[in-house]
Every structure is written in C-alpha cells, then in structure tokens.
Amino acid sequence: MKRFEGKSALVTGAGRGIGRAIAQALAAEGARVLVSARTRAHGEAVVAAIQERGGEAVLAVGDIGVREDMRATVAAAVEAFGGLDIAVHCAADAAMGRMADMDESAFDRQVHANIHSLFWLARDALPALSRASDKGRLIYISSGAANRSFTPGLIPYMASKAYMNAFARGLANEVGHQGVLVNVVEPGLIASDRMREHLSDDFSARIARPFPVPRPGLPSEIAAAVLFLASSDAAYITGTSLLVDGGATMAPIAGIEDQL
Template identity: 40%
Template sequence: MSEFQDVRVVVTGAGRGLGRGIAETFARAGARVMLGARTLAPAEEAVAAIRAAGGVARAVECDVTRHADCTALIAATVEAYGGVDVLIHCAADIPHGGLGSVSDEKLETGLASIAKAAWWLLDAARPHMARAPGGGRFIAIGSVNGTVSVVPGMTAYGMAKAALLAFVRGAAIDVVGDGITVNAIQPGLIATDNARRVLGEEGLAAYGATVPAGRAGTPADIAHACLFFASPAAGYVTGASLVMDGGASLAPGSGGRGDILRDRLRAQVEG
C-alpha cells in the first residue's frame, strides 16, 4: 500500500498546469485530493480524469485572493474527507511588470494570491493538520525569480514570491509545535500547457538549451518534490526551500544570447 493511501491533500491552482499535475500525482499515489481553482470548469475536468484513472478527487471554486474563499476551501475538504493532512499552495495571479508599470490593483492581487493566501490557508488548516497522522505538511510553490535570480520586468511577481519564502521560514517556527512542517519549492520555467501555448515546443527547446540540465522542468519534476516534502521521510525538514531550475540560477552568465532568450521566456510564463 502506498504511504499516501487515503492521505487528504489540498492543492490550490489545481485546474491547470503545475497545480493539476501535482493533484494528479498525489491521486495516483492513493491520496484523496481536493482541487481548488478560481475557474471551476477546468478543475472539474481534472477531477473527471483522476476518477477515470481510479483516483479520488473533488473540486471547489476558490479565488485565493479572498480570505473567505481560502477558509471555505479548507472547510470543504474537512467536510468531504474528515480532515487535512497535506496542503500545497500552487495558485498565483502573476503581476507582470517592473517598478512604475504595475497598477495598485494588480500589485495587491499578486501579493494576495501568492503570499497572503499562504497565510490564510495555513491559518485555516492548522487545527486540522495538527491532528494529521504522522504530522501535517504545508508546501508552497515559490519561484527562483525574486529569491535567487531577477527577471527584468517581473519585479512585482518576484517581490510576491520573496514574501512567500519569508512566510515559509517564519511559519515553520510558528507551527512546529503542532507537528506541522512548512517548506517551499522554487521552480524555474516549467513546461506546462500554458508554456507550450505561449512558446511552442520550439521555444521550450530553445530555453532548455540555455539550462545546464539541458531542458525546461516538467510538472512531474515538481510533483515528485512535493511527494518528498509530504512524506514521512521529510519529517525532519521544515523551513526549507528547494531550488528546481535545472541549474539555471547557478550559471546566469553562461548563455550569451541564450540568457536574453531565457529571460524573455521566463518573463512570459514562469511560475
């Protein structure tokens, strides 16, 4: 039997892309998954696919920029599955632009969807995760942008992701006494459906050529890291962040024209 059999998992931003990939991976591992998504139709399609493959999943409409929606998502999971063991915050409303080119509304939406939502979600789930067999797990999907690297024209997004990482470090201490771990994953460019739509396979291949690992990341790469942080094997890991960018942030000056391409591509679809 899988170590995730019947584990109760919440994933935000789960209707598409990286969030959907994470949800599907946990469902295949035997978990009972609640998909939170701002647009319900794609999440319901993901639920149907999970169920068709023999998994257990439900979906709830959730705009994580709203405190009430975050609280309602946790309440719906408790009602459906009896509790929450693992919470993965993947949703992000990405504010594109640098200083002077982002409206107050977009700046607030970015901060709320990325950093404030993490606070609201963990706060709501904390009493339930404290009762999770083997301990609760909170995993935030951050970014290398704003933390280990800088992408021109993405200052607002990088700031929000940096705030998320600060939350992970502080909250890890806040809830360690409840048996809950809090960790982050910091991806580079991930080859999601949206990335393929924007860049095409040729564009993704061109980006991959600038990465030391030789390719863009995949949702499966990030999902497998989530499985580790959610597993008993990671019970002694908290307040940590795992950079997953194929080594791109280790060699930012090695690509010449490739660096320019990489920055342009990441500015469009990173996260």
C-alpha cells in the same frame, strides 16, 4: 506502493499546470484530493481524470485572493475527508509588465493572491494539519525567481515569492511543535500551461540551452518534489526550500566563457 493511502490533501491552483500535476500525482499515490480551482471547467476536468484512474477527488471553486473563498476551500476539504494531512499552495497571480506601466489594481491583485493567501491558508488549515496522524504538511510553491534569479516583467511576482519563502521559514519554526512541517518548492523554467501562454516551446528551449540540464522542466517533476516533501521520507525536513530548476541558477553568464 501508494505512499499516501488513507491521507487527504488540498491543492490550490489545481485546475491547470503544476497544480494539476501535483493533484493527480497525490491521487495516484492514494491520497484523497480536494482540487481547488478558480475556473470550474478546469477543476472538473482534473477531478474527472483522477476518478477515471480510480482515485478520489472533490472540487472546490474559488479565488485564493478572496478571503471567504480560501476559508470555504479548507472547510470543504475537512468536511469531505474528515481531516487534512497535506496542504499544497500552488495558485498564484502573475501580471507581466514593467513596473512603470503597471496599473495599481494589477499589483494589488498579486498582493492578495500571492501574499494574503499564505496567511489565510495557514490560519485555516493548521488546526486540521496539526491533527494529522503522521505530521501535517504545508507546502508552498514558490519560484526560483524569488531570491536566486531575475525574470524581466515579473517584479511584483518575484517579490511576493520572496515573501513566501520567508513566511514559510518563520511559520515552520512556529508550528513545528504542533506536529506540522512547512516547506517550499522553487520551480525554475517549467513547461506549464501558463509558461506556454507567454513563451513558445522553441523560445523556452533556447533559454534552457545553457542550463546544466539543458531543457525546461516538466510539471510532473515539480509534483515529484512535492510528493517527497509530503512523504515519510521527509519527516525530518522543515523550513527548507527545494530548488527544482535543472541547475538554471548555476548557468554561466553569456559570453564569460569566451574570455577564459
């Protein structure tokens, strides 16, 4: 059964990693998908993969940190599909480093990409989402590091994701009467393209060893959470944040158990 037959979706950051998995999962369930990517080659590869499997997808190339690019991306989805039922904001900027050493321009890029874009997407997509036949869905991809854990070297990124969580809760309250549900998915340690650029598979496996589910997560597992929130099964859920981290935030502090 295809849960999203006849529906249209927009996914930012869909050229790689988690965003790519979300776009492909929505398409596999029947949605027509606008693949938003900053790098054309990555986006074209995702569109081609969806089309090869019999799905429908179009590409919009742009940077979520640029106001006009976000406006053009939403407009392209509405023009291509005649409306918009689901918008998933997955794209983000993450510059690693100590705050004392971080260039102001790197911090500013994260503010534009991770904070301003929340407002821009909401402003541009809400008119179309409010016309969706079965409640529009706006889903933000945050991080377990927003409020629940700490990752060294990612302070601006974590702060921007905490902002995202609060923004989504407030927006859900404001637009519920318009027929739009707003929710957040918080991934934990996920074996995405970006993570593998910074951490080896062996090192990630060692980090995950104390987790209740002792392994890194998969992009497809974040996609599954998004599909649930976008489906009719979640029609009474809004303003919430779904943590998908294998129980990482419950993992014991190293050495404590030795003292028991």
